[in-house]
Amino acid sequence: MALSSSQQHHSFGSGQTVAVIGAGISGVCTAAHLIRQGLRVTVFERSSIAGGVWHYDEKVAEDPPYPNNTPSQGDYRVSQRGEFAYATPPPELHGDSNDYKDSQFSISRTAADLEVRFSPPGPCYAGLKNNVPTYLMASVLGGWPEGTEAFVSQKYLEEYIQSLAANTGVDAITRFRTRVDDIRKTPEGGKWEIRSVALEEGESGPRIVERHSQFDLVVVASGHYNMPRIPDIKGLKTWKTTYPERVTHSKQYRHPEKHKAQNVLIIGAGVSALDICRELDGVANKTYQSVRGGNFDLPASLLPEGVTRLPEVAEFVLRDNIHHRHIAGSAEPIPGFIVLKDGQVLDDIHHVITATGYITSYPFLPQLHSDHTPNAEATGDHLVAAEGDMAHNLHRDIFYINDPTLAFVGVPYYVATFSLFDFQAQAVARVFAGKARLPTTEEMRVEYEKRVGEKGLGRGFHSLHAVGHEVAYVQGLVDWVNEYAAEIGEPPMLPHSEEWKRGYDELKAKTTALFKTARGAGVVEKGAREVGGSSHE
Numbered sequence: 001m002a003l004s005s006s007q008q009h010h011s012f013g014s015g016q017t018v019a020v021i022g023a024g025i026s027g028v029c030t031a032a033h034l035i036r037q038g039l040r041v042t043v044f045e046r047s048s049i050a051g052g053v054w055h056y057d058e059k060v061a062e063d064p065p066y067p068n069n070t071p072s073q074g075d076y077r078v079s080q081r082g083e084f085a086y087a088t089p090p091p092e093l094h095g096d097s098n099d100y101k102d103s104q105f106s107i108s109r110t111a112a113d114l115e116v117r118f119s120p121p122g123p124c125y126a127g128l129k130n131n132v133p134t135y136l137m138a139s140v141l142g143g144w145p146e147g148t149e150a151f152v153s154q155k156y157l158e159e160y161i162q163s164l165a166a167n168t169g170v171d172a173i174t175r176f177r178t179r180v181d182d183i184r185k186t187p188e189g190g191k192w193e194i195r196s197v198a199l200e201e202g203e204s205g206p207r208i209v210e211r212h213s214q215f216d217l218v219v220v221a222s223g224h225y226n227m228p229r230i231p232d233i234k235g236l237k238t239w240k241t242t243y244p245e246r247v248t249h250s251k252q253y254r255h256p257e258k259h260k261a262q263n264v265l266i267i268g269a270g271v272s273a274l275d276i277c278r279e280l281d282g283v284a285n286k287t288y289q290s291v292r293g294g295n296f297d298l299p300a301s302l303l304p305e306g307v308t309r310l311p312e313v314a315e316f317v318l319r320d321n322i323h324h325r326h327i328a329g330s331a332e333p334i335p336g337f338i339v340l341k342d343g344q345v346l347d348d349i350h351h352v353i354t355a356t357g358y359i360t361s362y363p364f365l366p367q368l369h370s371d372h373t374p375n376a377e378a379t380g381d382h383l384v385a386a387e388g389d390m391a392h393n394l395h396r397d398i399f400y401i402n403d404p405t406l407a408f409v410g411v412p413y414y415v416a417t418f419s420l421f422d423f424q425a426q427a428v429a430r431v432f433a434g435k436a437r438l439p440t441t442e443e444m445r446v447e448y449e450k451r452v453g454e455k456g457l458g459r460g461f462h463s464l465h466a467v468g469h470e471v472a473y474v475q476g477l478v479d480w481v482n483e484y485a486a487e488i489g490e491p492p493m494l495p496h497s498e499e500w501k502r503g504y505d506e507l508k509a510k511t512t513a514l515f516k517t518a519r520g521a522g523v524v525e526k527g528a529r530e531v532g533g534s535s536h537e
Contacts, residue, residue: 013434014038016216019194021180021364023170024052025139025161025418026410027221029425032141032168034219037433042215043170044196046119046179050165051158053122053225059112060252061120061228063244066237068230070371071388074363075120075227078181084197084208111206118199118208119179123225123251123272127279128154131271136503137418140426140494141168160418178211180364183218185403192218192405217432220362221409221421225251227361229388230354231267235316239352242318243334250276250355256283263333263348265290267313268355269297276355277307288346295460299515310346315339359388368400375457380445389459395444396477397462398424399431404438407431412473414465416504419496420474426493427477430485437484467508471496 016039020031023045034041049055061075130137133150141164148156165171175198182195191214198209228249230236240247250272256279264284266273269291280287281304291297292312300309318336337347361384362368368383375392378385380402382392391411393401400406409424410417430436438444455461464470478495485492496504 012217012432015040016432017042017214018217018219018432019044019180019183019192019213019215020219020221021183022052022221022223023047023050023165023174023176024054024221024223024410025164026223026421026425027052027219028161028165028168028170029139029141029418029422030219030221030409030428031170031173032164033422033425033429034432035169035173037429037435039217039429039432041170041173042213043174044178044180044194045174045176047121048119048176050162050171050174052161052223054124054128054154054157054161055122056124056126056128056154056158057121058254059116059121060254061122062116063240063252064228064230064249066230066240066247067232068228068359069232069386069388071227071359071361071384071386072363072366072369072371073227074361076117076179076363078363078366079197079208079210081182081195082210084210114206115199118197119177120226123253124154124158125254125275125279127256128275130157132416133503133507136416136500136507139164139418139422141422182366183364184367186214191216194218217405217407219407219409219428220365222362223410224360224413225358227359227388228354229357229359231356233267233313233316235318236352236354238318239316239334239336246334246350247352248354250353251358253353256280259284259351261285261331262350264288264351264353265338265346265349266353266355268357269294270355270357271298272357273355274298274302276353277303281306288349290340301517302514310340310344312341313338314341316352360384360391361388378457387458390457390461393448395438395448396427396480398428399438399444401441401444401448404431404444411462413459413463415470419500420464420470423474423477423493427481430481430490430493435485435488435490436481467512471501471504 014037018034018039018041020027020041020043023043027043028050031041031043047055064075129151134144134148134152135150138144144160177200178196178198180194180196183192186193194213194215196211198211200207200209228251230249236247253276259280260283262284263286264280265288266276267290269289273289277287277289287307288310289303289307290310290313303309316336316338333348333350337345338349339345365383368381370378370382370385373382373385375385375387375390378392380393383400385392391408394408394411395401395404397411398407398409407428409428410421412420427436431438439447464473475495478493482492
């Protein structure tokens, strides 16, 4: 049987070597399905355990730059070739480069700091729960323990991922505490060379060792929630520089008790912002939420009654005070005020949390980034453009069109993550095992451009939030994969079950009704002066 021109150029088949980047749910599912299809798999995971975004770590990531708007930079400083070949003990992972000097307020050389710098902890906070019921978030690799409730704490989600990794053999082929710093094609162009650095225990303490390895195929499953997006709001950088512990990103949030009796401003209107507002209600003295009024804002009526929604921030101002003092450990508010875009003024704020989301970033693929090219000018080579709000040039949000030996699992937003990523993983495994046929490069390009025309560029390009889109996406994967499976006598890939679709439809109906009611309620937003203090010049 003749293969497509795409497959003739890119050889796929069982027995080839595959690198999987990340051991969250998308990486674990991908690796497990690749193993089942007879491929030789190695997983790279920079932390010490599987679990990805659901792994709870009391430690928090260091501060990103303020503002943070350079997608190729990532949430860690990528090492240079040869830098850590024989590092014992390891040097600082963050130096005094221009890219980082504004964000590094204190650097110590403890082992804990080294661990954080090497593998920045994720955004999981102590009270985190799933907002999609567990019965819609399951992999075909293994079900939830009997009696698992629909909504559970992060502990159960983390344990579920770790059980999948253990039971499918993924743990055994994972290089933990190993960070990928560079992925690129060899000069001959046939294989992918991966340069990784591992944090190991040596005789005289921890050491960082650089290694090089080659693979036929690569799957990036590093997730969405790594590089915080910090907006360029006038005066925010000054507040952060002057009072660094009083301005943080939601990735660094862990417990509401830290903000007991404080006045807290949360910037953002997504799920993390809503969760933090709910946790602070009744703990903080006053909680404010500032929003831009964007398409993805959750409605104000979902907030607790004690939280006040405010317009977008225009400027952070510090008072002209000759004794700006370090107040991090005191009960005093920041000596300044915040001007909103409607002219209101907010003061007596103790802490600012920027729940402003994350930047799409794959720092180990710098050659596919262009930090100065806007989305509208991105070419067929680009993966991430200046806005950092989408992944370009992916066929079905999975295969890099110019070279589909590079694939991505976990790109879509607003989905039943575990389930959807498992379907993507099955498709990747079948293609890489030579059991599903990719279209030609030209056909993939035409399909991608058609989708751009329909959905536009930006974050919404990957959204499957609209009713029916997620089911249709999965059915499209299944139909495509099974067309070739039938030809070669391969067992078919199964779609969503009817039970799953009924549960999904019920959830969508409830969510749609909730949002319709919330947005139709016309909740009046209180003014800052009405609830929060005096005006200032």
